[in-house]
Amino acid sequence: MNEGIGPVLVGGGGADQRAPQVLKLAYGNRHGLIAGATGTGKTITMQILAEEFSNAGVPVFLTDIKGDVGGMAVPGTERGALQRRAEQIGLGQHEYRETPVIFWDFFGEHGHPVRATMAEVGPLLLSRMLDLTEAQEGVINVAFRISDDEGLPILDLKDLRAILNFLGENQREISRQYGSVTTASIGAIQRKLLVLENQGAVHFFSEPALDLSDFMRLAPDGRGYVSILHAERMMRTPQLYATFLLWLLSQLFEELPEVGNPDKPKLVFFFDEAHLLFNGAPRALIEKIERVARLIRSKGVGVYFVTQNPDDVPDSVLGQLGNRIQHALRAFTARDQQALRRAAQTYRPNPRFDIADTIRDVGVGEAVTSFLEDKGSPGMAERTLIRPPASAMGPIEDGARRMIMLQSPVAGKYEQMIDSDSAHEMLARRAEAAAQEAQQALDAANTPDDADNAREFNAARRYDGGRTRAARAINTPDRTPARAPARRGDSPVDAFAKSFARQIGSRSGQALMRGVLGGLLKGR
Structure with missing residues (x-):
């Protein structure tokens, strides 16, 4: 492993000009956490990490929850505050530059459509998306088994409905061969499919299915493309959002070859609002997430969870996140104070300051950071001023977005929906x-x-x-x-x-x- 290859500059030490805080690319696939209360700067931190990975030739995938990350596609505008921050960190004259971006949208409105078939999502994630009971999940598994046995592909919502109707008409015969199938379970699933359709899932469960290689493209100048998924509307259906991103991680895990310990990641994946992935998730799903997080780094993929509190992430997953950026946590209640102490205990102590007090006191755009050092050991916690981004902060104008989409390397590939024989x-x-x-x-x-x-x-x-x-x-x-x-x-x-x-x-x-x-x- 080459530990000296171009690091990702995150920020600096402030007034006393301590050494810049960097994330070594060789450890970029060891996963990470960006946490902090609302309004403390998590989104900008995600943006500057995406910029730095892109500059190093690493493709990036991230979600735009509030519609304010699209500005990455255009250069930033000169601001005195940004220049002062750059000087505090020791960067000198701050340069403004756009980042190569590909816009995506689950609904095809603010980016290229993202689609997958029902068969690719599979019964486990589909059951999670529909919030099914154990009995209903069993019926979904029977439906997919019938699909395999009879050569009846389940690609979209109407295919699954057809199979469920088939199960309902033949309960006695099906139950004898595959296990109990009840009218009540089938009816409940059909109603939840209707809700899912009303939420716009018909746009997602269709073809042409997403080619994951389109998330791993390099621009002509060698920088990695940043794939931005517009998720503002998608956030109205949080289970759909969380299930889609987990499906995406699972597909990457299954399709990418083993690469061991590369000099830099093959792809970096930012999971914003990560608590949605774990809220109310059954144990089987948590185990799947833990397994993917543990093993996907050997495929060269780094996963960075972005959330308000480290407690949002289960300990089994949190323990695998070696690169930490902790923005301010506000301790207004006894529970908040306990969460603050737990967050501080996950860092390697620094004798210069109390970590819990610092996490509580840091300002906007400031954080307590810790990155993996030589041989993968955790670095000492440091109070860090986050560097300013080179691209624009905030949303992008609709006209500029459309122009970038027209010039995109995947323009025209996914826009036309296909209804296959299924x-x-x-x-x-x-x-x-x-x-x-x-x-x-x-x-x-x-x-x-x-x-x-x-x-x-x-x-x-x-x-x-x-x-x-x-x-x-x-x-x-x-x-x-x-x-x-x-x-x-x-x-x-x-x-x-x-x-x-x-x-x-x-x-x-x-x-x-x-x-x-x-x-x-x-x-x-």
Whole structure:
């Protein structure tokens, strides 16, 4: 490991001109924490770290919660306060410069659309997104298993609805093969899917799916692109926001190769409002987050959690965050004072000052910092003035944003939504073919004088288990025929065929079964 490669300059020591505080790129993938009360400067700290990583040729992904990070795409404007801060830190004349940026937006309004399929998100994260009970999560797992077994891809919301409808029509057969599936659970999931759709998730669960390599691009001048996800509207649905970012981390973990200990990260990921990831999360999800955080650094990815209080992050994850920037914590209550003491205890002591008092007293744009040093040991806590950014602070004008999007390296790649042939279309097509063949079988059964039609009619009667029941089904068209018992070896598609026959067979459903089965099974 080359520990001397260009460090990330975070700030300086202030009036006594102590050594600048830097984060060594070789330890940039050891994760980090940016914490502090509202209004203490966390967002600007995230911005200057993103700038510095970009300058070192490291791509960055971050979220724009309040719509005030887009200014990174244009140079900052000269300000006396920024120049004075630069002089205090020892930077000399402050330079202003834009950062190469790619804008993204979950809803496609303020950036390029971000999409993924239901299959990529998977049942665990989807259950978390929908806040499902254990029983409902079991039904979701059955739905995805049926999808795999029957070759019915679940790509978007209507695909999942189609599979759930299929489960509801065939509860008895499905429950016998895959475990209990109840009408109540299916109904609850469908209602929560409707809420998710109303929140705009239809924009996300679709194609073309995101290519993660687009988050890891370098600009022509060698700087890393900073991918900014506009999340202002997304924050109205915090579970959707948290689940999406966890999915993104999981995809990076699964797709990126092992790189060991690189000289600099392959990607740095900033997770703003990180407490949303952990609030009310089940233990299984916390364990998944812990595992990803622990192992993804070997893929060259650094994850930086941005939140108000270190207590927002579970100890199992907090212990893996070696690079710390702690802005002010306000101790107005007894609970706040306990949180302040706990935060101070996570730093390597500095004999020059009391860490708890300093965390309470630092001003805006100032922090207590600690970065990993030689051999990965934690550095001593220092009181640090955060350096001013080179790019603009605050939002970007809409016209400038649109121009940058038009010139983006991914312009036109994701804008057009694709509706692929998947579970919804496949089941509809099979049902249509089955209806046509069923109608043909019905027409044949109603003309028994023809020898071929008579054989068709008699075959249908034998399938139903007796001449009397088949005849009754045909002679009493207004009576709904009794449900034929499912065979032990029925596949889900066979079960669906029988269900379909019951729906269209109010006249003679039992006699149509052979035609329905033939129509559906041809599509397999």
